[in-house]
Amino acid sequence: MVRPGKTRSGKVGLPPGSLVHIGEKTAEKTKISLIHYNEQTLQRMDIQQISACASFLQETGISWISFEGIPEIPVLEELGLKFGLHPLTLEDILNTDQRPKMEDYGDYLYIVLKMFYFDNPGKVDIKSEQISIILGANFVISFQEQAGSIFQPIRERLDNARGRLRRSGPDYLTHALIDAIVDHYFLILENSGERIELLEQALIKSPSAGMLDTLQGLKKEMILLRKSLWPLREMISTMERSESPLISKSSVVYFKDIYDHTIHIIDTLETFRDMLSGMMDIYLSSISNRMNEVMKVLTVIATLFMPLTFIAGIYGMNFKYMPELEWRWGYAMVWGILLTIAGLMVLYFRRKNWW
């Protein structure tokens, strides 16, 4: 996730449109399913051959073909042929190291964006997956990198014959898909927000070196989310202001709604970044403060005992003629001196607030 473009090197020198899968391969077989629906009917089926899909295009209604897993290259080539997709589109679908973008190819719009999710609700490890969506006149094709339940709620909403999804065109379905992905960003940020708050409380209570790692981890998380969010915002803004006939007037308000969500997410992210950099300041000044505290202890002890040890040293000398040594109350006097000096030192430290 950190090393963007990592596996691109395999493609250097190839012509554009060369179909090479860039990204991690998954062992699972790609699952292709189709939902064909209109206001009256809805059909679901698992697809083995692309040609099976194509026949539905002739009928009225909307076809939603969804790939869970990146398709094999021959499958993709056939798909390209049947649905009239540009070679660059096919190349981009295979390349899972894309920047979110929307491209208008006239007959269809090609949309690519990143979904972030937690592998396991308890874990803090954020995973990302690339989602490609093709919006045609009467079809939508979606590509996920891995099988996943993200679009399940939409499939369920389609069952509702009176729902807006059934009554609207493929642009509204596309909106629903993007909306589901954008909603996941809220989940991620809520989780980050909670961890930031916990860290902040811990930092204020007692900072430790381990917290710096957590802090840096959160910072890096924000950097990576940010890298996806700004182009996402741009992409949705392009869609909203698009003049493509594939996006109907009535859908624009819904894309505007997603746009607002994206801005809101970005605002939150930037707020988090500001907060994290404030926490870095807290951490750094806490190190300095603790150093100060340590130094004060050292200074107090050294300043207290050095003069005392010196005086004891004086009367440890072996001169033959040291009158004090002979005095009856010499020893008591020295203790008097030592305690006086110690007392004055303590007063001095008190006044300096070092004690």
Next chain:
Amino acid sequence: MVRPGKTRSGKVGLPPGSLVHIGEKTAEKTKISLIHYNEQTLQRMDIQQISACASFLQETGISWISFEGIPEIPVLEELGLKFGLHPLTLEDILNTDQRPKMEDYGDYLYIVLKMFYFDNPGKVDIKSEQISIILGANFVISFQEQAGSIFQPIRERLDNARGRLRRSGPDYLTHALIDAIVDHYFLILENSGERIELLEQALIKSPSAGMLDTLQGLKKEMILLRKSLWPLREMISTMERSESPLISKSSVVYFKDIYDHTIHIIDTLETFRDMLSGMMDIYLSSISNRMNEVMKVLTVIATLFMPLTFIAGIYGMNFKYMPELEWRWGYAMVWGILLTIAGLMVLYFRRKNWW
């Protein structure tokens, strides 16, 4: 307040326009009141049924329906039906985690913004509340999260039959509502400004670790205000330049006035941010300075007493043949040496400005 989007997770996967209340629930019942007025008459009433409002729409004059507390979902749905509100509007009213914005739905404008206030004048704890305003051809609907007196002065101004409010349209009423909210930002910033000044004086006098927390608290306050202010500015600018027939030419100058206020508030906020970051510098360098002071004390003491203790140690040795020990004035001589060394050290520290 820190965790934006916190409670949004409940909505992930739902279709847009789903009415789910996002935000803290308050136990109180929502209070609905209506003021119907024109230049001649003014009527006030508490509303139980939305249908009661709707009848006023037929009459000449302006209806201002104000909700104190987020309405129950069935009430909102009925309102939507009677006043022709888009499902997304209804959804946004319920979601109290909105970014300030203005949306033109043709028949009405939907405005959402944040109000900041102090719960208790003496407390420094800033609370925020979301205010939604719907501006129609002859009605204004306002939604507050909680019962509050913020719009009370406007209600009183409406009583004045010769006031501009009574003579103007619903756009001027909307302006008055927004103006009241924006004015509250001045109150907040005045308070922040006073606290910043107090902190600065305290920091210059004698910095302490506790001040860092205050500083970070103020910084965070600024981050959060900023998050509301920039979209607020944008929203008011959109209204001012709006070509909607719902905003009359003569009102534009008033929206421009609010716009100026917003810019002024933002300028002040940014100035505060600059000042706070300068104060952080003061704090950090004061830590370093104090460390320096502590180190100097330690160094002076150590440098002074180490050589002296060494000399005392020399004459504490038990060698059989140490001629000095036998000397008549050996002890006095040692004191002479010790005092000379101490004197030279003090001179050296004086010259270095360490004493």
Next chain:
Amino acid sequence: MVRPGKTRSGKVGLPPGSLVHIGEKTAEKTKISLIHYNEQTLQRMDIQQISACASFLQETGISWISFEGIPEIPVLEELGLKFGLHPLTLEDILNTDQRPKMEDYGDYLYIVLKMFYFDNPGKVDIKSEQISIILGANFVISFQEQAGSIFQPIRERLDNARGRLRRSGPDYLTHALIDAIVDHYFLILENSGERIELLEQALIKSPSAGMLDTLQGLKKEMILLRKSLWPLREMISTMERSESPLISKSSVVYFKDIYDHTIHIIDTLETFRDMLSGMMDIYLSSISNRMNEVMKVLTVIATLFMPLTFIAGIYGMNFKYMPELEWRWGYAMVWGILLTIAGLMVLYFRRKNWW
């Protein structure tokens, strides 16, 4: 000056256009004077009643009414009535906490800006004052917060019947007023520049904690000037590109000239900011350097005397059987050892450049 909007709280909840004086009240009475001039004649008079001014508006020639001190509210209301000023303009004149701006009300332009000056040439305390200017078809009205000599040179230039001021319209007079104010910024910045240079030289010679306060004071000064300068630039740019008939073609080149000055001032200000932040770096690293120096002294002394004291301690032990103590040259030998160790230490410190 630090707490913008401080006294605005008194206005929260009032309708726009409410005339409330915001800012410090001055005890002095407001002085109103009028100069009516055209190419042939020039009349000066002190005004008691606004009605006295109004009569001049009928005659050919230009009337310049200048208020030194904020007018009383009834006076302002009468002025508003006679000159057809919008309530918002009157409100803004009274509110001396304005952001520089220019507003085109059709019949007149309302200009508000900040003047900075030193109360006393020797003092470094910068004062600010708000200047409002109203530019009408054949009149100019200027408002100063306090009596002051800033426009005196312009009054003198008006005496010169062949000067450009007498031959030009009220737009050129307005230009002259703004130009006088902008020129004062150069004075302020020259003074700041000198203080920055002195501080820099002092910092490089020997940094002290007091310099940090001076540095922060200069930084704050820059923050406050900046807050006025950017909107000033914007305002003058608006005037220069204004399509108002009140600004004649031939005056545009003069406004462009002021615009250049403003940019020049801002450039200088930003340069100062960069220099101040560089000086902060010098200050901070000088603290670190001095700490290093102190630590080196401590380390050298401790490292030198600790082993020596230890050796003296060894021969201070009272064991019965310590052969060295009995040796004839034992004492001399110990001195030999001590001096050798000290010599080696000094060599080591020399090589490390710590001595």
Next chain:
Amino acid sequence: MVRPGKTRSGKVGLPPGSLVHIGEKTAEKTKISLIHYNEQTLQRMDIQQISACASFLQETGISWISFEGIPEIPVLEELGLKFGLHPLTLEDILNTDQRPKMEDYGDYLYIVLKMFYFDNPGKVDIKSEQISIILGANFVISFQEQAGSIFQPIRERLDNARGRLRRSGPDYLTHALIDAIVDHYFLILENSGERIELLEQALIKSPSAGMLDTLQGLKKEMILLRKSLWPLREMISTMERSESPLISKSSVVYFKDIYDHTIHIIDTLETFRDMLSGMMDIYLSSISNRMNEVMKVLTVIATLFMPLTFIAGIYGMNFKYMPELEWRWGYAMVWGILLTIAGLMVLYFRRKNWW
């Protein structure tokens, strides 16, 4: 690479269009080769005389003349004459210290950009080379600073008579050349990304002063790549939106594709910069942390042994009348006191977490 403009000084004062080679001279002879192709045929030849190329311009098909090594000035002058190149273009080809740019001279486009590559795959030393491309109606001229294999894959693709390169115009060939160069940036960034990750892991494990040098080296690398990338982005954006008839409609989508790559590269670069600055923070706070640790050890030892040494010193005094010295259990008692003090100290340090 660090000192841009280094060798420009030789040109100061010369008129524009003066042909002076700026940059490092290479000893090798410049190799000129020509490929003339259309859909049916393809001819390759090594060129000695520019006139040999010119004859191909009359024939149908596309001529690609590639210079490996900067041409001698007379050769370049002849080329300029035959192909109608502007003197400024010729000057720019010779000056290998150019900022990436595209210039439309009407009859041809002049494109200049930087290629980055590793001299030796194992080495981390990034080299840069300037590539100039001239795109004419039926010819492309490319200039490399040194012989290199970067365009080899394109030559091979040209052999494929059914490839898109053979079927398209010179604009597509230009696209292919630029694409090959941009693809190299991915290689560079992948390598940098790996080194950044390694450094980060090393830093988190145990930071050392040497890592700071590596960190600064990587930062500098990013600064230099950035300096080429932003103008590159701008250049490709200019080409994509160019209205020159030399770039056909169907090629625009391919330039858009490169544009996306460039944005992607820049995003990655900026992410790396953010990560590097986060690593600097880790490094700096690790220094502070280690200092703290060292200081704690010192303080613990000093605080522990100073009081103990003082007590031993007390009973090392030689007073005649020190009752404790005579006690039977005096020595044991002192050991008791010493051990008690030491124990209490250890407890204190434990509680402070310093042990």
Next chain:
Amino acid sequence: MVRPGKTRSGKVGLPPGSLVHIGEKTAEKTKISLIHYNEQTLQRMDIQQISACASFLQETGISWISFEGIPEIPVLEELGLKFGLHPLTLEDILNTDQRPKMEDYGDYLYIVLKMFYFDNPGKVDIKSEQISIILGANFVISFQEQAGSIFQPIRERLDNARGRLRRSGPDYLTHALIDAIVDHYFLILENSGERIELLEQALIKSPSAGMLDTLQGLKKEMILLRKSLWPLREMISTMERSESPLISKSSVVYFKDIYDHTIHIIDTLETFRDMLSGMMDIYLSSISNRMNEVMKVLTVIATLFMPLTFIAGIYGMNFKYMPELEWRWGYAMVWGILLTIAGLMVLYFRRKNWW
């Protein structure tokens, strides 16, 4: 150079167009020379009276009048009269504290920019001079602050009757003058670049406090160059896109060329700034590292000798009953203990990498 606007204070209050010389006065007399040329002939002469120039304006050909030194005010006034210059232009020529700009007065363009040069090639002290250029229909007037050889190469190129300068109009001559000035920026930056590199190498080898001053000096140099460069870029961009008939179509490509140079210079400058701020980081962390090293030495020595000295102190006590003192091998045993402790300490420091 640091205090912009320094001497402007003399002008505060004067009307615009007042001719007051702002800047350092030079004692030398202003030298005025004229070159009148067309494709066939070229005349050079030294001018005493402005009227002498004016006569050439009637003839065909181009007159280049160059002032070396700021002209006396009466001379300038006469020039203004003869050549129809606006009073603001004359004022700007005298004011040598201008921001680079280009102004279109219809009949002529007024260009002002800054030239930077070294007084003495070996010195690092950068001097700046203001150059004003007036481009008329058939004349160019240039003003230098001091006599200097910067335009000498252009005078020599004019001698060449077949050169482009002789064949082109006054716009091309203006281009040549600006080009000569911009080329000097490359010289300055090359020199800065070399000094930055030397400093960087020195910093990496062994940082010293003196280097901080050099670093700050370079930073300040960059701040000052930057202050001239950004408006220069803007000015040349204005010229390039100017629609003034005084700049011919064919010259635009040459101004575009200078524009590219300016961008290139700015890029280099920004790169230098980034590098300098990276070097500041190196410097600061090197101070911290050295502090760490010093502290380690202190800690090692203190930790080693304090326990040893304590043990020696124990056996220096004078208790009557200390069995160890009587032992035959007591002394040897103590040495054993001391060496064991020292050995263990050394092992501990080794493991901590402090030795």
